[in-house]
Amino acid sequence: MARIPAPVAAVRSAVRRGLADLPADALVLVACSGGADSLSLASAAHFVVSQQGVAGRVGLVTVDHGLQEGSDRRARSVAAWARDNGLDPVRIGTVSVTGLPGGPEAAARTARYDALAAVAAETGAAAVLLGHTRDDQAETVLLALARGAGPRGLAGMPARRGLYRRPLLDVGRTETRKACAALGMVPWEDPHNTDPAYARSRVRGTALPTLVAELGPAVVGNLARSAALVAADNEALDELAREALITVRSAEGLSVPGLAGLLGAVRGRVLHRWARELGAPGGALAYAHVAALDALVTAWHGQGPVFLPGGIAVARRTDDLVRVVPPHIK
Incomplete structure (x- = not known):
């Protein structure tokens, strides 16, 4: 029996843990842009459900924001890959960011989540998986620090919120890329990820690598772990506040x-x-x-x-x- 490459095993294990509590007939949707993180997530979710009997079935939704030339072709390509690999249902959400509040990033995020929620409601999905990794969490914490955010911002992205789950928050971006390579999948490289016009791109391309160079590679995991610790404290304080509001x-x-x-x-x-x-x-x-x-x-x-x-x-x-x-x- 061929040995499973370690990055593939890491992604699959994370997804299995993230889906373990779902009913046996649950439909899971993967939000997939075609990038390495979400592509490896979709592949792992399909394996975990079809080969290991976790949940019921896996579908995919990809969102076309219309912000880049050829974005419609990219969406169709991702959808075709999903169908060819047995994911079902497969949906393309076409959205417009025109008139939405905030900057381009905020507007795109709002439109994306609206599209994901609509597809989840249409299909009756029990969960929507998002491909954010440990590196994304570290970037989120740094951005929150730069804004002077309080504990809510420093808690980063939650592993779960409503329908949405982020099973890869303990997996590094390098591992998702290696998982794709091991499985022969060629991910899409989003040009926005390297565009210095966006604050997150500057953190990803310059700020976080500088910290890693000066403080060592453990800084990424340490930032992500700090977010988890702050999130746990927030949960306790929020419960105290809920009870206190009643008394005052x-x-x-x-x-x-x-x-x-x-x-x-x-x-x-x-x-x-x-x-x-x-x-x-x-x-x-x-x-x-x-x-x-x-x-x-x-x-x-x-x-x-x-x-x-x-x-x-x-x-x-x-x-x-x-x-x-x-x-x-x-």
């Missing part, structure tokens, strides 16, 4: 004495959660907004209302934080 509610809003008695890390999460309840969109709710709410509790000197995204205003009224009508609406 008042008839009008939130009790200031109750909030003042909380640890700062918990209080910030309570205020963030409450702001979301009031209708502030999560994508626009920033650290500065939560800090301003916190100042109504911890640094009160008669200041006026705090204005949150979504046209929401919060003020302190004696011993309560309450939602008020913004002055310009009165």
